Amino acid sequence: MIAKRTSRLAILVALPAALALAVGASSQAAAEGTxxxxxxxxxxxxxxxxxxxxxxxxxxxxxxxxxxxxxxxxxxxxxxxxxxxxxxxxxxxxxxxxxxxxxxxxxxxxxxxxxxxxxxxxxxxxxxxxxxxxxxxxxxxxxxxxxxxxxxxxxxxxxxxxxxxxxxxxxxxxxxxxxxxxxxxxxxxxxxxxxxxxxxxxxxxxxxxxxxxxxxxxxxxxxxxxxSEEQGVPVAMMGAGGVAFVAITGALAVARRRKTAPVTGRTGSAA
The missing domain is CATH 2.60.40.200 (Superoxide dismutase, copper/zinc binding domain)
Structure with a gap:
């Protein structure tokens, strides 16, 4: 249960920050005319x-x-x-x-x-x-x-x-x-x-x-x-928004690793 809660928290923390980064970078590019x-x-x-x-x-x-x-x-x-x-x-x-x-x-x-x-x-x-x-x-x-x-x-x-x-x-x-x-x-x-x-x-x-x-x-x-698309992500996201995608997928990867990692310190295998 602790691992699941930790993984959900990691995603929830990373998502707003990543989206804010993408929006901020896109807005900056638009303002600079690039x-x-x-x-x-x-x-x-x-x-x-x-x-x-x-x-x-x-x-x-x-x-x-x-x-x-x-x-x-x-x-x-x-x-x-x-x-x-x-x-x-x-x-x-x-x-x-x-x-x-x-x-x-x-x-x-x-x-x-x-x-x-x-x-x-x-x-x-x-x-x-x-x-x-x-x-x-x-x-x-x-x-x-x-x-x-x-x-x-x-x-x-x-x-x-x-x-x-x-x-x-x-x-x-x-x-x-x-x-x-x-x-x-x-x-x-x-x-x-x-x-x-x-x-x-x-x-x-x-x-x-x-x-x-x-x-x-x-x-x-x-x-x-x-x-074109890269792993299902529109190319438009792979510029400034690519950072957001990397952050989100990184959080998901951490969550998956925690979910599948064996539980130590007690008898029996991980569920």
């Missing part, structure tokens, strides 16, 4: 495009890394952080948002779901909404249709506070399969008639999956999965 967030990009418009992006915050400095594939070879891929920093709930669209039924989900139709441009992910120069169609400053897919992008930007406190409400969209499709943007594939863009619809229609989209999930996978693109 954290890493993964985004898995999934195809739109049957493009076959996919990818993985990482958003890393250090204060008001945001580093964006993207590795994607299935884009139009040799063509610029406009890309942006879409969403809201004022509490609106936006998300990635699907084929049902093609309201005019022409078989192409254009940017105007999709914006209803993923919101306006918050940051234009250009390779250089301005990153505001006005740079949304600056195709001359957007990354260009290589001969295999892959894009590798990295840039560190200064962002507003609103972006820091609402980073989990934002998501990445890449643009550019090839409806007629000729490996270039042209007007024959889907006509003119509703955003700018001087551009083909193929150049501005979204090719993929992804939402933030979790915090502190590590770096972009080396040797390939991972898609279609959320945060």
């Amino acid at each position: 954290g890493a967030f993964q985004i898995n990009l999934a195809q739109l418009n049957d493009s076959g495009s996919k990818g993985t992006a990482m958003l890393s915050l250090q204060g008001n400095r945001l580093t964006v890394k993207i590795e994607s594939e299935g884009l139009v070879p040799g063509q610029p891929s406009a890309q942006h952080l879409h969403g809201s920093t004022d509490g609106h709930d936006f998300h990635c669209p699907d084929a049902s948002d093609d309201t005019d039924g022409d078989g192409v989900l254009n940017n105007t139709e999709a914006t209803v779901d993923y919101g306006d441009i918050n940051i234009s992910l250009t390779t250089k120069g301005p990153t505001d909404m006005k740079s949304g169609l600056a195709v001359d400053r957007m990354p260009v897919a290589d001969a295999q249709g892959k894009v590798s992008y990295e840039r560190t930007l200064s962002v507003s406190q609103a972006v820091v506070d609402h980073i989990k409400d934002l998501h990445i969209v890449q643009h550019g499709i090839d409806r007629n399969g000729n490996n270039k943007y042209d007007f024959d594939g889907a006509g003119k863009s509703e955003l700018d008639p001087k551009l083909p619809q193929e150049a501005t229609a979204p090719t993929n989209c992804g939402e933030v999956q979790g915090a502190a999930v590590g770096s972009i996978p080396v040797g390939g693109v991972e898609t279609g999965t959320g945060p």
Whole structure:
């Protein structure tokens, strides 16, 4: 009985302290504007495009890394952080948002779901909404249709506070399969008639999956999965909250050892 009471006491003492530690560390990280967030990009418009992006915050400095594939070879891929920093709930669209039924989900139709441009992910120069169609400053897919992008930007406190409400969209499709943007594939863009619809229609989209999930996978693109787990514990807990997990599991281990340890000082074996 004494061993059981001692084990319960150990758990009860460790649990509040561990949880307080996790909450405190998480609050400190949020206040300091730090954290890493993964985004898995999934195809739109049957493009076959996919990818993985990482958003890393250090204060008001945001580093964006993207590795994607299935884009139009040799063509610029406009890309942006879409969403809201004022509490609106936006998300990635699907084929049902093609309201005019022409078989192409254009940017105007999709914006209803993923919101306006918050940051234009250009390779250089301005990153505001006005740079949304600056195709001359957007990354260009290589001969295999892959894009590798990295840039560190200064962002507003609103972006820091609402980073989990934002998501990445890449643009550019090839409806007629000729490996270039042209007007024959889907006509003119509703955003700018001087551009083909193929150049501005979204090719993929992804939402933030979790915090502190590590770096972009080396040797390939991972898609279609959320945060991985370690022994049943979400990865988000393995950063600051990992200390709490270790403390709790340590208490449970002590309890198990005490429960199974033989009782000495009297005749007979342990019950």
